[in-house]
Amino acid sequence: MGSDTGREGDGSGIDQYWRRRAAALAGVVVVVGVLGWACSSGGAETERERPSAAPSQPAVPTAMPTVTVTATTKVTMTPKAVRRDGDACDPEDVVVTMAVSRDTYAAGDRPRFRVTAVNTGARTCRLDVGPGALDVRITSGPDRVWSSSACARGPASSVKELRRGVPYAATVSWDRRRSGEDCEGERASARPGTYVATLKPDGYKVPRQVFRLR
Incomplete structure (x- = not known):
């Protein structure tokens, strides 16, 4: 009993205890370090072995663009001669007119009609003023x-030259008889009554004239 007390008194037992504790703690630290290294190495290999993601594909348009075709019509203008x-x-x-000399004609009086044509154009032109072109009809x-x-x-x-603004004038007389063929x-002879005189030129509209024969 005295000998045990003497060993504890010199402090050798306590030193051995702490040595054992230090050795055990060092072992734990080594084991933890080894496990950490293994985990980090495995993770790195996993990252290296993991295949890279496939490159992203371009987005496919949901609808094709609309193409509009516009038709163009070409109009060719024909220049005036x-x-x-x-x-x-x-x-x-040309302005063509006709005027009757009276509204009423007594027995034996011949109706007369004044026919005029005026050129309003800028240049002198030729106009047929004969009875075949300017036909007075009753x-x-x-x-x-x-x-x-x-x-x-x-x-x-009968072709005449018409200068600008200078009228051509002619008087047509009716003998009051029917023309026949x-x-x-x-x-x-025409009977007393109401008659209508019209001028029939090609391309002109001339107001008609109304008169009476007694």
Whole structure:
């Protein structure tokens, strides 16, 4: 008993105890370090062995773009013919009129009609003013009584030059007889009543004239 007390008294037992504790703690530290190294190495290999993600594919459009086709119509304008002095008159440039000399004619009086044509164009032009082109017609209802072209003496055509603003004027007289087919020989006289005179030129609209025969 005395000997045990002496060993503890010199401190050798206590030193051995702490040596054993230090050795055990060192072992634990070594084991923990080894486990940590193993885990970190395995994780690195796992990261290296893991296949990389496939490259991203371009997004597919949900709808194709709409293509609009616009049709273009080409219009070719035909230039108007240039007119020179002495060319035929353009109907758009000529104003044709007719006026009766009276509203009522007594027995034996011959009706007279004044026909005029005025060139409103910029240049001098030629116009046919003969009875074949400017035909004065007398009607009574549906009855065609007389025509200046049917009873004209001389050529039916007569071309005149019309200067700008200078009117051509002619007077047509009716002998109050029916024209028939050729105005030759005996012809019946028109009866008293209301008659209508019209001018029939090509390309012109001339107001009609109403008059009476007694």
